[in-house]
Amino acid sequence: MNFGTTQTRWIFVLSVLLLAGNVAEVTAESSLSLGDRSGNVWTVEQVVASLKEGREPSVSFEEATYSSLLTEPLIVRGLLRFTPPSTLEKEVLEPYRERYLIEGDRVTFESERKHVKKTISLEDYPALRSFVEAFRATLTGDVAQLKKVYETTVDGTSRQWTLLLRPYDPAGKSMVDYLLLSGSEGRLTTIAIRAPDGDRSVMTLRRGPSK
Amino acid sequence: MKAAWWPVLVWVALITGAVWFTGTRLSVHSELGDLLPEGTTATQRLLLTQVRSGLAGRMLLLAIEGAPPDELARLSKTLGEGLREHAQIDFVGNGMQVLSSEERQVLFRARYLLSRTVRAETFSADSLHAALEQRLDELRSPLASMIKAYIPTDPTGEFLGILQSWSGWESSATHRGVWMSGDHQRALLVVETKAAGFDADAQEAIQRDIRASFHRVADGPSPSARLLMSGPGVFTVEIQRTIEREVWWLSTLAATLVFLFLYASYRSWMLVLLSLIPLSSGILAGMVAVHSWFGFVHGITLGFGITLLGVADDYPIHLFSHLNKQASARATMRAIWPTMRLGVLTTAIGFSSLLLAGFPALAQLGLFALAGLGTAVLVTRWVLPVCIPAGFVPREIRTDLLGTMAYLSKAKVVVPVAVVLATIVMIWSDTPLWEEDLAKISPVSEEKKQLDQQLRRALGAPDMRDLLVVEAATQEDLLERSEAVMPQLDRLREAGALEGYDLVSRYLPSHHVQQERQQSLPNSVDLKDWLGEAVKGLPFAPGLFVPFLDEVEVARRQPLVDRDLFRGTPLGLKIEALMLEDHGRWVAVAPLRGVVDRQGLKAAVAGWGESAVTYVDIKEESNRLMRDYRNRTVQLLGWGTIAIAGALAIGLKSLSQLWRVLVPIIAGLIVVVGILNLSGESLSLFHVATLLLVVGLGLDYALFFNRVEDQGEERQRTVFGLLVCSTTTVLVFGVLACSSIPVLHAIGLTAACGSLTCLLFAGFLAGQDSHVS
Numbered sequence: 001m002n003f004g005t006t007q008t009r010w011i012f013v014l015s016v017l018l019l020a021g022n023v024a025e026v027t028a029e030s031s032l033s034l035g036d037r038s039g040n041v042w043t044v045e046q047v048v049a050s051l052k053e054g055r056e057p058s059v060s061f062e063e064a065t066y067s068s069l070l071t072e073p074l075i076v077r078g079l080l081r082f083t084p085p086s087t088l089e090k091e092v093l094e095p096y097r098e099r100y101l102i103e104g105d106r107v108t109f110e111s112e113r114k115h116v117k118k119t120i121s122l123e124d125y126p127a128l129r130s131f132v133e134a135f136r137a138t139l140t141g142d143v144a145q146l147k148k149v150y151e152t153t154v155d156g157t158s159r160q161w162t163l164l165l166r167p168y169d170p171a172g173k174s175m176v177d178y179l180l181l182s183g184s185e186g187r188l189t190t191i192a193i194r195a196p197d198g199d200r201s202v203m204t205l206r207r208g209p210s211k
Numbered sequence: 212m213k214a215a216w217w218p219v220l221v222w223v224a225l226i227t228g229a230v231w232f233t234g235t236r237l238s239v240h241s242e243l244g245d246l247l248p249e250g251t252t253a254t255q256r257l258l259l260t261q262v263r264s265g266l267a268g269r270m271l272l273l274a275i276e277g278a279p280p281d282e283l284a285r286l287s288k289t290l291g292e293g294l295r296e297h298a299q300i301d302f303v304g305n306g307m308q309v310l311s312s313e314e315r316q317v318l319f320r321a322r323y324l325l326s327r328t329v330r331a332e333t334f335s336a337d338s339l340h341a342a343l344e345q346r347l348d349e350l351r352s353p354l355a356s357m358i359k360a361y362i363p364t365d366p367t368g369e370f371l372g373i374l375q376s377w378s379g380w381e382s383s384a385t386h387r388g389v390w391m392s393g394d395h396q397r398a399l400l401v402v403e404t405k406a407a408g409f410d411a412d413a414q415e416a417i418q419r420d421i422r423a424s425f426h427r428v429a430d431g432p433s434p435s436a437r438l439l440m441s442g443p444g445v446f447t448v449e450i451q452r453t454i455e456r457e458v459w460w461l462s463t464l465a466a467t468l469v470f471l472f473l474y475a476s477y478r479s480w481m482l483v484l485l486s487l488i489p490l491s492s493g494i495l496a497g498m499v500a501v502h503s504w505f506g507f508v509h510g511i512t513l514g515f516g517i518t519l520l521g522v523a524d525d526y527p528i529h530l531f532s533h534l535n536k537q538a539s540a541r542a543t544m545r546a547i548w549p550t551m552r553l554g555v556l557t558t559a560i561g562f563s564s565l566l567l568a569g570f571p572a573l574a575q576l577g578l579f580a581l582a583g584l585g586t587a588v589l590v591t592r593w594v595l596p597v598c599i600p601a602g603f604v605p606r607e608i609r610t611d612l613l614g615t616m617a618y619l620s621k622a623k624v625v626v627p628v629a630v631v632l633a634t635i636v637m638i639w640s641d642t643p644l645w646e647e648d649l650a651k652i653s654p655v656s657e658e659k660k661q662l663d664q665q666l667r668r669a670l671g672a673p674d675m676r677d678l679l680v681v682e683a684a685t686q687e688d689l690l691e692r693s694e695a696v697m698p699q700l701d702r703l704r705e706a707g708a709l710e711g712y713d714l715v716s717r718y719l720p721s722h723h724v725q726q727e728r729q730q731s732l733p734n735s736v737d738l739k740d741w742l743g744e745a746v747k748g749l750p751f752a753p754g755l756f757v758p759f760l761d762e763v764e765v766a767r768r769q770p771l772v773d774r775d776l777f778r779g780t781p782l783g784l785k786i787e788a789l790m791l792e793d794h795g796r797w798v799a800v801a802p803l804r805g806v807v808d809r810q811g812l813k814a815a816v817a818g819w820g821e822s823a824v825t826y827v828d829i830k831e832e833s834n835r836l837m838r839d840y841r842n843r844t845v846q847l848l849g850w851g852t853i854a855i856a857g858a859l860a861i862g863l864k865s866l867s868q869l870w871r872v873l874v875p876i877i878a879g880l881i882v883v884v885g886i887l888n889l890s891g892e893s894l895s896l897f898h899v900a901t902l903l904l905v906v907g908l909g910l911d912y913a914l915f916f917n918r919v920e921d922q923g924e925e926r927q928r929t930v931f932g933l934l935v936c937s938t939t940t941v942l943v944f945g946v947l948a949c950s951s952i953p954v955l956h957a958i959g960l961t962a963a964c965g966s967l968t969c970l971l972f973a974g975f976l977a978g979q980d981s982h983v984s
Contacts, residue, residue, distance in 0.1 A: 065350060069362055072750045074351040098352060105387050119385075199359070 042161050044152045045143050050186030052141040056207070057081060063203040080205075159184050215541065218593035222492070229495040237498060240507045245409075248570050248840060255836050257680060257793050258829060261800060266788030267675040268408025269301075271442040272666040273400040273421070275429075278436040280395040284387035286436055287398035289428040290421075291389075294402060297424075299417050302781050304401040306390040314780050319370050321776065323732060323766040324725045326369035327376065331731040333367055334738060334763075339745035342367045347749060364758045377718065377782075392669045397439075399670050403784065408443035411451035418448060441663040446655045451510075453654055457950050458514030465521065465946040469939045476935050477531055477605040485598060486527040489590040493523045493583035500582035501575050509575055515958070516579035519904065521943040522558075523587035525911060525936040526551060530591055531605055532932030535924070540599035544592060547918075553862040554914045555588045557855045558907030564847035565900055570840045573900050580904075616930055619974040626975050630878050633885025644884075645841070646893035649834045654952045671711075671804065678827045679712065679801040679816065686773075689790065689797040690721035696824055700801075708812055710805025715789040718782060725771045735764045841896040848903060852877070855910065871917050875972035876909040882972075883965045890960075897957040905965030908940060912970050916977040933970060940966040 058081045064073040078092040092098040099110040108119045146152065149172070150165040165179040173196070180192040194200040249256060261267055275286050291305040323329050332338050346366055349358050361370055385391060390399040402421065406413035418440060425438040473483045497516055501508045529551060533543045562584065565577025637644060666672075681696060683689035693716035700712050720728075733741070742756055774790070777783035790799050806812055809828050816826040860869050880902055887898065915929050944966065947959025 065355060067350060067355070067359065069350070069359065069752055069755055070750050071752055074347060074750070076351045092352070095351075096348060106385075201355075 042154050042156070042158050044147070044154050044163070046158075047154055047161060047163050047183075048141055048143050048146065051183075051188060054186035055082065057083070060206050061203050062206075063201055065199075065201045067199045068197070156182075215597050219597050222590060222594045226492060226495065229499050232502075233495060233498050237502050238507045239513065240509050245507070245509055245571065248836070253682075253794075253796075255832060257798055257800075258678075258827065258832055259836075260791070260793055261678075265791070265800070266403065266784075267802070268443045269404045269406070270408075270672070271402040271404060271418070271421070271440060271444050272663065272670060272672065273402060274392075274397040274439040274441075274666055274669075275400075275425070276397045276437055276439065278433045280386050280391065282433050282436070283391065283395075283398040284389045286425075286429055286433065287389040287400060290425055291400060293424045293428065294400075294421065297417075297420060299405050299413070299420075300402055301405055301784055302401075302403040304390075305399070306385050306388055311780075314782070317776060318373065319365075320769075321772050322365065322369040322373060323763070324728055324769070324772055325720060326373050326728070327720075328367075328372055329369060329728040329731060331733075333731070334733045334741060336741040336744040339367070339741055340747075340749075343745055343749055343751065363755050364762055366756060366759055390670065397669065399666065401670060401672065404444060406444075409447050411447050414444040415448045415452075418445065439662060439666070441659065441666050446653075446659065446663075449656075449659065450654050454511055454514065454952055454955075457952055457955060458511075458518070461946050461950055461955070462514070462518055465518065465943040468942045468946065469521065469524065472938060472942060473528075473935070476931075479605055482527075482531050482605060485595060486524055486531070488595060488598070489527050489587035490520060490523050492590045492594075493520050493585075493587035496586035497579035497583035501579050504578055505571075505575060508579075509572070511572070512575040512579055515576055515955075516583065518943060518947060519576065519580050520583040520587070522580075522904070522908060522940060523584055524939055525908075526555075526588050526591040527595060528935045528939070529915065529932045530595060532935060533925070533928045534599070534604050535928070536602070536604055539601060540596040540603070544596045547915075548592060550914050550918050551588065551592075553859065554911040555584060556862070557858055557910045557914075558584060560855050560858060561851055561903045561907040561910075564844070564851040564903050567847055568840060568844045568900070570844075570896070573844070573896075576900075616926075616974060616977070619971070620977060623975050626875070626878050626972050629882045629885075629972075633882045636885045636889050640888050642888050642891050643893045644888060645838075646895040647834055647838065649837050650830070651893075651953070654954070675802065676829050677709075677803040677806040677809070677812070678829060679714075679803060680825050680827055681714075681799040681801070682823045682825075683797050686790075686797050687722055689799050690716055690719060691723055692821070692823060693799050693801075694721055694724060696801075696819075696821075699819055703812070703815060708807060708815065709803050712801050712803050713785075713789060714801040715786055715799045718777075718786055719772075719774055719790075722771050722773075729767060729769075729771070732763055732767045734767070735760055738763055837896055841894075841899055844896060844899045844903075848899060848906075851903065852906065855906065859910075868917055868919075871976050872910065872913040872973075875913050875976045876906055876969060879909050879965060879969040879972050880905065882968050883961060886964050886968075887961065892957070892960065895953075895957060897954045898961050901958045901961040902965065904962055905969060908962070908966050909969030909973065912937065913973040913977075916973045933973075937966050937970040 058079055060077070060079050062075060062077045064075050066073045075095075076092050077094040078090065081089040081091070083089075086102075086104055088102040090100045097112050099108075101108045101110075106119055108117065110117045146165075149169065150167055153164040153166075155162045155164070160182075161184070162180060162182040165181070167173050167176060175195070177194045177196045180194070181188055181190070182192075183189045188205055190205070191203045192200060249259070273290075275283050275290070278286065287305045291303050294300050294303045318325065333342075343366055345368065346358065346362050349355060350362075358368070358371065361368075365371075386395050386398075391397065392399060404414065404417050406417065408414065421440065422438060429436045429438075470483055473486060474480060477483070494517055497520065498508055498513070501512060501516075529547055530540070530544055533547050534540060535543065538546070559581055562577050562581045565573045566581070568574065568577075679696070679700070681689060681692050683692050693714050697714060697716060700709075700714070703709055704711065738760055742760070746756070774783065774786050777786055789801065790797065792798075803812075809831075813826045813828070816824060856869070856873055859872055860866075863869050863872065883902070883905060884894065887894065892898070912933055915933055918929060941963050944959045944962035947955050948963055950956050950959060
């Protein structure tokens with residue numbers, strides 16, 4: 001028995017976060033070799049190409065969740081990992097330990113504290129699947145695929161850019177109002193996700209201990 | 212002379228009536244379940260009800276293979292969507308979501324009655340605080356979106372807890388959202404049909420639709436993809452169709468052989484056609500009688516019955532063989548009538564044992580044969596002689612027959628020797644005398660059975676062998692008992708005695724438990740205080756939990772739920788399958804999965820000291836059921852033989868004659884059993900029932916062999932007639948013995964051996980003095 005669309009939403013958020021983690025693996029050096037070095041306006045193609053180029057296997061994050069249910073944001077910290085071609089992992093280290101792993105189509109959730117290990121399928125949620133595929137498209141530089149799923153808007157210059165993604169798909173729209181990625185050159189610094197009810201989460205990325 | 216024609220007129224009138232009746236009223240059923248017995252114990256009855264109409268019987272297991280995993284997933288999804296629209300299908304499971312949003316809302320409203328974690332402590336300030344901290348953790352996690360909407364109304368997390376405790380089928384692997392085998396070679400689906408598993412016609416229609424839907428989605432895009440289907444419904448259709456096909460071609464073959472043989476014996480097509488009159492009248496009478504008594508005729512009764520009635524051909528054969536130049540056909544008939552009458556009477560006693568065996572399939576067959584034989588013999592007696600032209604004599608009978616007979620009589624000693632040998636075979640043979648395993652006589656192919664096992668394992672579906680049965684007088688008692696059993700089953704599962712179970716109280720709590728939960732809900736004043744304390748130091752927005760306070764207050768007065776709440780939903784179907792009313796009692800049926808040690812489990816359940824809870828091994832139980840019926844039939848066979856002996860003693864008025872008639876038959880029975888055993892056949896119910904037929908046949912032979920009136924030519928005619936009778940019987944049943952269906956094979960082999968043995972033995976032991984020329 002499945003739990004319906006509510007679950008879809010958490011998986012969506014989860015995968016967005018995971019994917020964002022990969023995107024974040026962009027280094028300053030690599031971005032320098034790409035795009036415009038004089039601070040001119042970037043294109044989606046340039047952003048995606050520089051992000052792909054700057055991909056790293058691991059990055060640390062701090063994520064703040066702002067909700068209408070809460071009087072102050074909730075914070076978690078941990079690591080994001082990406083193993084090509086399609087394995088994404090989010091490991092929460094503080095304030096508790098939890099692990100989310102997307103391998104191909106499967107999402108595995110593991111929590112030591114709750115003694116839970118559970119596997120579900122992305123395919124239960126077609127809208128979510130399209131998001132994940134779009135992000136994978138980003139990581140592999142497949143701009144065409146990304147543009148198929150999202151309305152994309154790039155703002156700013158190569159030193160300070162933002163990439164705004166709005167889903168076309170109605171199912172996607174019901175879960176996410178927009179995703180806002182921002183960064184400098186080939187390096188992703190924040191990912192903000194806003195839900196249609198106004199709740200949002202902001203993830204700040206730092207280069208983690210490289211392995 | 213005119214007086215002779217009135218039986219013919221009566222016959223024409225009756226036959227016309229019977230033809231009209233069968234043409235307009237007769238209903239031929241094809242549901243195998245109609246032929247199953249009621250069962251003698253409550254457990255057997257329940258088991259048979261389950262098999263007939265329960266979920267176990269209505270479940271079809273589907274697999275799609277022969278394409279890449281992604282394509283299999285697509286096919287499974289498209290097929291599943293199509294099948295969910297089908298009017299005859301209750302439920303399709305393939306891993307996709309099964310609860311609609313309306314259903315979730317209904318469950319959400321009933322959460323405080325349904326959740327196992329609701330008790331007074333749940334709402335104390337401390338518990339609430341812990342629960343709220345957990346919600347915060349969840350808000351921090353990617354799970355946030357999933358639970359966020361429920362936090363203000365359900366901060367203790369009851370609803371998600373319920374869903375989690377209900378989630379089944381977890382063991383199946385998934386790919387792209389649908390169930391797949393572990394190696395991703397097969398997409399798996401489960402279909403629940405509305406029609407019972409034994410309803411062959413309905414099942415066939417549904418299975419045809421499923422195949423058609425599959426071809427619509429698969430043809431073109433994936434030509435190599437195949438659909439596999441299994442489950443009781445598939446077996447039913449296979450059995451039914453195999454029987455129909457075999458009965459058809461076997462009867463055609465047997466009829467052709469008999470006609471050719473009859474022509475060869477009498478060289479007259481007219482006699483061959485005349486021999487059809489008693490037979491066809493008998494078939495008509497059999498159909499009318501079975502319909503009048505049972506309200507329907509089963510297709511299988513019709514198939515078997517007509518074959519069985521082939522025996523009725525013996526009566527016209529006796530008449531034809533005794534025709535001679537000196538007497539009219541009517542005079543000839545009168546001459547052999549006393550012997551024929553006694554033969555029919557005793558055969559009828561034999562067949563009536565079938566009626567009394569209490570096994571519906573055999574009872575229908577018994578009645579059919581009884582009515583058919585009676586009619587056939589009456590038609591032979593009163594109608595047939597009138598139809599035979601005066602002075603008609605079939606070809607001359609060979610005279611060397613009597614010499615052969617004399618040889619036979621000298622070889623009397625063969626009979627005791629054969630009996631002794633047969634007894635030795637039965638004692639020393641490796642082949643068990645009785646077939647104890649019902650599965651061995653199932654006509655389902657080994658390959659199909661293996662596929663079924665594979666699919667069940669892959670789906671984590673119970674193989675419907677192990678059940679826990681809980682009984683009670685009322686629904687409420689039943690649910691309370693089931694609730695008491697659950698912790699016991701959980702312990703067994705933890706101990707590794709079983710992998711899993713399903714029980715109605717997982718889904719539907721008893722009113723008693725619901726009331727307890729309801730009473731543990733605090734009043735709004737207390738709850739507000741405790742919540743106020745619990746929320747201290749936690750960053751929840753002020754006033755966030757007002758809906759929670761309101762809903763608990765509402766839940767304190769909400770009506771208790773019963774299974775009506777779930778009616779028409781997949782969950783409702785599940786509950787209906789797990790809980791049923793049987794003869795005024797309530798019964799919960801819990802399928803067990805992965806039972807390792809059946810004896811151990813049985814002992815463990817017995818050790819609970821709860822007489823209303825029993826473990827049932829369906830295989831064992833159904834074998835016992837068949838064994839019970841077989842033993843009963845063996846008993847009837849014994850009593851029948853005694854009754855026949857009594858009837859014979861009165862009819863023959865001579866002890867030495869009685870001896871000559873009975874001994875070959877009893878010896879014949881022993882030798883037939885010996886021969887069957889030697890050829891590797893263990894006796895089942897069907898063998899035993901056919902032995903009754905053998906008794907009838909053998910009596911007929913023995914009685915004719917020992918006719919006091921027989922002298923010279925008449926004696927030759929008798930012997931000739933008996934040879935023709937026995938040969939036709941051996942032909943008909945010999946053909947049946949070639950069937951691939953175990954039951955038909957058993958009947959055919961037994962009757963063919965029996966006919967031959969009884970004829971020979973009756974010949975060996977026939978009185979010498981009566982045929983000296």
